[in-house]
Amino acid sequence: MHKLSRSNRDKLQQFVAITGASEKNALQALKASDWHLEAAFDVFYSQPQPRSNADMRRLEELYNRYKDPYSDMILADGISVLCNDLQVEPQDIVTLVLSWHMNAATACEFSKEEFVGGLQALGVDSIVKLQEKLSFMRSELKDEQKFHEIYNFAFGWAKEKGQKSLALDTAIGMWQLLFAEREWPLVNHWCDFLQDRHNKAISKDTWAQLLEFARTVNPMLSNYDAEGAWPYLIDEFVEYLYDKSVVEKSPANWEK
Numbered sequence: 001m002h003k004l005s006r007s008n009r010d011k012l013q014q015f016v017a018i019t020g021a022s023e024k025n026a027l028q029a030l031k032a033s034d035w036h037l038e039a040a041f042d043v044f045y046s047q048p049q050p051r052s053n054a055d056m057r058r059l060e061e062l063y064n065r066y067k068d069p070y071s072d073m074i075l076a077d078g079i080s081v082l083c084n085d086l087q088v089e090p091q092d093i094v095t096l097v098l099s100w101h102m103n104a105a106t107a108c109e110f111s112k113e114e115f116v117g118g119l120q121a122l123g124v125d126s127i128v129k130l131q132e133k134l135s136f137m138r139s140e141l142k143d144e145q146k147f148h149e150i151y152n153f154a155f156g157w158a159k160e161k162g163q164k165s166l167a168l169d170t171a172i173g174m175w176q177l178l179f180a181e182r183e184w185p186l187v188n189h190w191c192d193f194l195q196d197r198h199n200k201a202i203s204k205d206t207w208a209q210l211l212e213f214a215r216t217v218n219p220m221l222s223n224y225d226a227e228g229a230w231p232y233l234i235d236e237f238v239e240y241l242y243d244k245s246v247v248e249k250s251p252a253n254w255e256k
Helices: 006-019 023-032 037-046 056-066 076-086 093-101 112-122 127-140 144-158 168-178 187-198 204-216 232-243
Strands: none
Touching: 006 023, 006 037, 006 127, 023 037, 037 127, 056 076, 056 112, 076 127, 093 112, 093 127, 093 144, 093 168, 112 127, 127 144, 144 168, 144 204, 168 187, 187 232, 204 232
C-alpha cells in the first residue's frame, strides 16, 4: 500500500470496509475500474463470489428466524422483524434494493431460494454483515444503469399477484419513493394528474416510458416532441401541465 496515493489508499480502505474483500481483490477491482469506486463495486459484485463468503448454516438460521411458522416463506411479519434487526423502516427504499438483489417476485415476501440466494450473492451470512452492505445498496441508486434496473424491477415486485397492471395508489407511492432518490421536479404534478384525470391502474409500458420521459425531457418541456412515440397518458400529462400553467408552451410546440 505504500506505493498508493493517499486518495487511492482511502478508496482501498473504503472498498474493503464496505465489501469485506481482501486487499488483493479490492486492488484488482479498483485497478480494473481505473480507481472509480462505484465502478469497482460493479466489477467486484459481477464476479462469482466464493461460497465461503456466506456460511450456509448461518443462512439457514437467518432464514428460520424470519420465516412464517405456517409456510416455507418469509412473509410480512418476518420482513418487519428483519427490518427491525437492520434498523431500517419497512418503507425505506433500501428494502426495495435488497429485494432486487434477491430477485424477489413479490413485495413483502421472500421464498427461501430468494432469501438465501440473495444473501449468498451479496456475500453475507449475518445481520451485521448485511447492515454493513446497506450503504453500498443505497449508493447503487445513484448509478443510472442500476437505478433503471431497480425501477423496472419495482413494477413487477409491487403489483398484485396475477395482475398485469399496477394499482394506481401503489404506483404513485412507488414513484414518490423512487423519484425521491433521482429527483424529478414534476413527480407531484404527475401524481396529481393521475388522480384527477386517469384514476386507473398503470400499465407496464406507461411505467417504463415515464422514466424515459423524466430522464430525457427537461422539466420546462422545451425539448418535448409532441410527435414522439410517448404513451397517450404522457401526452395528456403534458397538456395538463400547459392547462394548469405549470409550464409555458414553447414556441416549437405552439402549433402541435
